Amino acid sequence: MSSTVSIIGSAVLALLLAGYMAQKYGLPPPPPKIVGIDLGTTFSSIGVYHAVTGDTEIIADDLGKRSIPSVVGFLANGSVLVGHRAVEQQEKNPLRTIYDAKRFIGKTFSEDDPQFIADKERYPFTIKLFENGSAYFEIPLSSSIKIVTPEEVGSIIISYLRNAAEKEKKTPIAQLVISVPAEFDDIQRNATAKAASLSGMEVRRIISEPTAAALAYGLHKKKGVEYIVVVDLGGGTLDVSVLWLQGGIFVTQAMAGNNRLGGQDFNDRVQHHLMDHIESKYGKKLEDKEDLQQLRMAIEEAKIRLTTFPKAVISLDLKDLDTFDYVLTRDQFEAINEELFDHITEPIAAALEDAHIGTQDVDEIVLVGGSTRMPRVRKLVGSYFKRTPNYGIDPELAVVTGASVQAGVIGGGWPLQVAAMELASKQRKRHIYKEKRAPNVECSV
Numbered sequence: 068m069s070s071t072v073s074i075i076g077s078a079v080l081a082l083l084l085a086g087y088m089a090q091k092y093g094l095p096p097p098p099p100k101i102v103g104i105d106l107g108t109t110f111s112s113i114g115v116y117h118a119v120t121g122d123t124e125i126i127a128d129d130l131g132k133r134s135i136p137s138v139v140g141f142l143a144n145g146s147v148l149v150g151h152r153a154v155e156q157q158e159k160n161p162l163r164t165i166y167d168a169k170r171f172i173g174k175t176f177s178e179d180d181p182q183f184i185a186d187k188e189r190y191p192f193t194i195k196l197f198e199n200g201s202a203y204f205e206i207p208l209s210s211s212i213k214i215v216t217p218e219e220v221g222s223i224i225i226s227y228l229r230n231a232a233e234k235e236k237k238t239p240i241a242q243l244v245i246s247v248p249a250e251f252d253d254i255q256r257n258a259t260a261k262a263a264s265l266s267g268m269e270v271r272r273i274i275s276e277p278t279a280a281a282l283a284y285g286l287h288k289k290k291g292v293e294y295i296v297v298v299d300l301g302g303g304t305l306d307v308s309v310l311w312l313q314g315g316i317f318v319t320q321a322m323a324g325n326n327r328l329g330g331q332d333f334n335d336r337v338q339h340h341l342m343d344h345i346e347s348k349y350g351k352k353l354e355d356k357e358d359l360q361q362l363r364m365a366i367e368e369a370k371i372r373l374t375t376f377p378k379a380v381i382s383l384d385l386k387d388l389d390t391f392d393y394v395l396t397r398d399q400f401e402a403i404n405e406e407l408f409d410h411i412t413e414p415i416a417a418a419l420e421d422a423h424i425g426t427q428d429v430d431e432i433v434l435v436g437g438s439t440r441m442p443r444v445r446k447l448v449g450s451y452f453k454r455t456p457n458y459g460i461d462p463e464l465a466v467v468t469g470a471s472v473q474a475g476v477i478g479g480g481w482p483l484q485v486a487a488m489e490l491a492s493k494q495r496k497r498h499i500y501k502e503k504r505a506p507n508v509e510c511s512v
């Protein structure tokens with residue numbers, strides 16, 4: 068123990084010295100060697116930790132975006148587009164534009180699994196299964212059929228992020244810390260690691276997303292913090308984790324989630340509402356694939372606008388029908404989605420119950436995921452705990468910020484602060500979700 072302390076001590080000394088020299092003689096800070104990557108279901112991002120200043124920097128791509136859509140588009144000639152460029156052509160190229168690949172990574176399915184059948188119907192691109200049950204995507208190119216695995220989609224996204232970081236930092240970077248959902252099992256963690264190694268990078272640490280979010284807010288060095296609840300409402304899922312922090316070590320005490328409750332589900336309800344409206348107005352169903360894609364993208368934009376403004380205009384130029392304009396108010400958006408909002412506190416209650424604690428025992432609440440920008444969500448969670456959640460960091464960048472802090476810890480750039488650690492969780496996650504036309508189902512997986 069004492070030798071560990073002295074090693075850490077001299078590392079800190081060397082670092083302080085480097086910082087002093089840098090300030091005194093205007094030397095550039097040492098280039099980062101390890102990046103933090105959040106390979107998310109809907110968005111991904113990359114960051115570095117600056118040893119001397121202790122800041123994390125989330126790096127933008129050449130379009131200036133720090134949240135990169137986890138979307139990969141293939142052109143008929145085989146060219147590959149990533150992020151916003153892939154999203155821009157998605158409407159015109161739905162069969163060759165892959166998103167949500169993380170939902171399939173490291174998992175196996177059977178052809179008659181109702182969930183898999185529903186997924187096949189839900190996505191415009193073709194999903195098939197290998198004999199061993201792993202999913203892959205089948206992409207029709209002009210002269211061949213391309214087969215792409217979820218790991219390969221992940222590696223394309225990681226390579227894109229790495230290129231952006233190397234370009235910005237003007238240095239090669241070959242190591243990463245990558246975050247995964249808390250409930251990912253070893254196979255899913257390995258598959259995520261495989262995505263990283265396919266891109267030529269070395270995985271230094273896999274960190275769970277809630278722990279990363281807590282690190283981002285510096286909760287590991289805040290006095291008197293014992294229990295932290297992380298509420299992550301992303302594009303496809305709601306995940307709640309109870310973390311127990313003891314001596315700089317994070318232990319996941321409980322997890323609960325609803326894998327049918329995320330930003331997309333709010334969009335889907337609005338889509339159904341608008342499609343009914345269109346059908347009654349034109350006497351015709353909206354069926355064209357490109358029209359539907361246009362509608363989906365307009366709804367996403369409207370939802371984002373409604374996080375700051377009381378109303379949003381949806382304007383469509385439909386191939387099948389006509390121009391279509393609709394004013395959606397925030398009140399209307401919340402009314403259409405009332406039932407979904409009602410379900411948000413269920414996994415929170417379940418996780419607290421499994422951790423054997425009450426709301427009064429919780430010291431800190433962290434909100435993660437773009438969907439926590441919806442004002443209604445912040446309000447719901449705040450009043451449930453009678454306490455204001457942490458939300459200063461962009462909820463879409465909290466996980467990558469924490470992964471970058473962890474990268475800084477591993478890289479030795481963590482002066483005078485507790486080196487955060489995470490113990491592997493043996494907890495099972497409780498899944499709470501609402502089946503179509505069925506009562507609430509609750510199960511342990």
Ligand SMILES: *[C@@H]1O[C@H](CO)[C@@H](O)[C@H](O)[C@H]1NC(C)=O
Binds near residue numbers: 142144145146
């Ligand atoms: C494929 O087509 C796109 C435009 O349609 C073009 O920009 C790109 O250079 C082409 N790629 C190859 C490999 O020919």
Ligand SMILES: *[C@@H]1O[C@H](CO)[C@@H](O)[C@H](O)[C@H]1NC(C)=O
Binds near residue numbers: 199
């Ligand atoms: C299943 O087979 C595919 C193709 O051979 C392979 O890429 C994948 O890793 C395999 N999955 C498992 C779980 O072994």
Ligand SMILES: *[C@@H]1O[C@H](CO)[C@@H](O)[C@H](O)[C@H]1NC(C)=O
Binds near residue numbers: 253254257
């Ligand atoms: C995951 O990878 C590690 C190291 O590569 C290996 O030892 C372990 O058996 C793998 N676990 C699973 C479940 O594939």
